[in-house]
Amino acid sequence: MASGSGAEGEAVSGAHLIAESLKAQNIEYMFGIVGIPITEIAIAAQASGLKYIGMRNEQAACYAASAVGYLTGRPGVCLVVSGPGFLHALGGMANANMNCWPLIVIGGSSDRNQETMGAFQEFPQVEAGRLYNKLTVRPSSLEVIPAVVEKAVRTSIYGRPGSCYIDIPGDFVNLQVNKSSVKYVECCLPPPISMAKQSAVSEAASIIAHSKQPLLIIGKGAAYSHAENNIRKLVDLCGLPFLPTPMAKGVVPDNHPNCVAAARSTALQYADVIILLGARLNWILHFGLPPRFRQEVKVIQIDICAEELGNNVRPAASLLGDINTVTKQLLEEFSKRPWKYPSSSQWWKRLREKIMNNEEKSKGLELQKSLPMNYYTVFRHIRELIPRDCILVSEGANTMDIGRTMLPNYHPRQRLDAGTFGTMGVGLGFAIAAAMVAKDRTPEKRVICIEGDSAFGFSGMELETICRYLFL
Ligand SMILES: Cc1ncc(C[n+]2csc(CCOP(=O)(O)OP(=O)(O)O)c2C)c(N)n1
Secondary structure (H helix, E strand, C coil): CCCCCCCCCCEEEHHHHHHHHHHHCCCCEEEECCCCCCHHHHHHHHHCCCEEEECCCHHHHHHHHHHHHHHHCCCEEEEECCCHHHHHHHHHHHHHHHHCCCEEEEEEECCHHHCCCCCCCCCCHHHHHHCCCCEEECCCCHHHHHHHHHHHHHHHHCCCCCEEEEEEEHHHHHCEEEHHHCCCCCCCCCCCCCCCCHHHHHHHHHHHHCCCCEEEEECHHHHHCCCHHHHHHHHHHHCCCEEECHHHCCCCCCCCCCECHHHHHHHHHHCCEEEEECCCCCHHHHHHCCCCCCCCCEEEEEECCHHHCCCCCCCCEEEECCHHHHHHHHHHHHHHCCCCCCCCCHHHHHHHHHHHHHHHHHHHHHCCCCCCCCHHHHHHHHHHHCCCCEEEEEECCHHHHHHHHHCCCCCCCCEEECCCCCCCCCHHHHHHHHHHHHHHHCCCCEEEEEECHHHHHHHCCHHHHHHHHHCC
16 A cells, blocks of 8 residues: 555655665665755665765766766666756766666656646656666556666666666655565576577687687777676787777786787778677777778677677677677687687788887877977876876867877776767766775775866866765
8 A cells, every 4th residue: 555544564665665675786876966856765875875975967976877887787876856857867878878887867756646737847757768778667656666676777787788767756755655565576686697609609719710810809898797807818818919999998908918009090990800899880990891991801799789789790700698708608619729810920010010100109299398288298297197007087089089098007997988979078977986986895096087178067066076075
């Protein structure tokens, strides 16, 4: 009975049910801005042991919650008020979905009995949420809140991760229900690990072994699946040249001798076989098409999402599965049929020459002393000052692009930037999330945010949030 009308037994409010349900799903962090009707949800969340971070704009709060998802594999929550609060968070939902990062957004909405009447901050949130989320759901009663939260968390992390929106009618927040009538559910199981078909793995290994100019492209899907150890083994075992996409930098350290990032265009343009590990052939990789790629390039596509396979280029082999597990399958295949790409090949010679040329050019630029300083000179000084093991948050146009080439990453999941959606304004939210996670797990780790002034301007007021939560 969802009424609180004197029913017997212990009563629980909607706010408490939401908080307890999030706790039961091992959610640790909630970012947001409180107000009608969700203030009590934030209070209940804190009482349940979630860490609540009050931000200055819902957009930055939503970026922060999504970065928690990428960094920890467990979604952060963004809590927003109805109407404008919800609308500000849409950018964060879209950005998370584009990056394939798990996220939960909880939005309060108008009371049910005021719908369509012009209620305070009334907005069609469920309808709007559908376009930006993997799952948009409004619980039909208080009793089903734990099941709805479990489904949202599970959906956000199973298969290709993404954003899920839960709409909470305002009158649900303080409504009470008997605990005995609530459908409590346990924490969802960890995401199932999928493996590629053995025949596809053998086919891929055979294509790689017959390649003349191979290239391994590592995407942030590989970082998300914690595939770093196995990918590094594959690179070493097979002697493959590799190229990380921007946020995959550090999955294999940038200073590994097989990293060909400094010869990116040449590597893409002339490779005859490309192994695509958790990266998409979207604008970042020029769609895998000429003139940036060979017409006849053979692409071995490895992805967790079946619908991604075949996008823009028909793959020579499709390996559907978890990136770490499929990499392990490839390693097993190559241990049965050892193969190593010769480091004396013409291809390696060409790539190394290009790397040397490009590095010399950027050395020349970074040593310039003219004023105002150019980007390369600035980054040389920054590089000398920052620790090797730190999280770098980067955004801007030149600041981000040149920073990517000038600042090496040595560890996975330590670069956060404008990402697949090219969003300016993500930086401070990402930095706050990274610092909260680092504070709890690796307190010695520093988070360094390097931004262009325009990018900074989008959410500069979050500096105040940083002072409140991280410098006190
Ligand atoms: C949300 C959003 N609005 C606008 C843009 C368009 N945009 C791309 S780069 C950029 C600003 C780059 O300037 P700045 O941050 O100062 O970096 P710089 O190029 O000076 O290094 C803008 C506004 C965007 N990518 N995202």
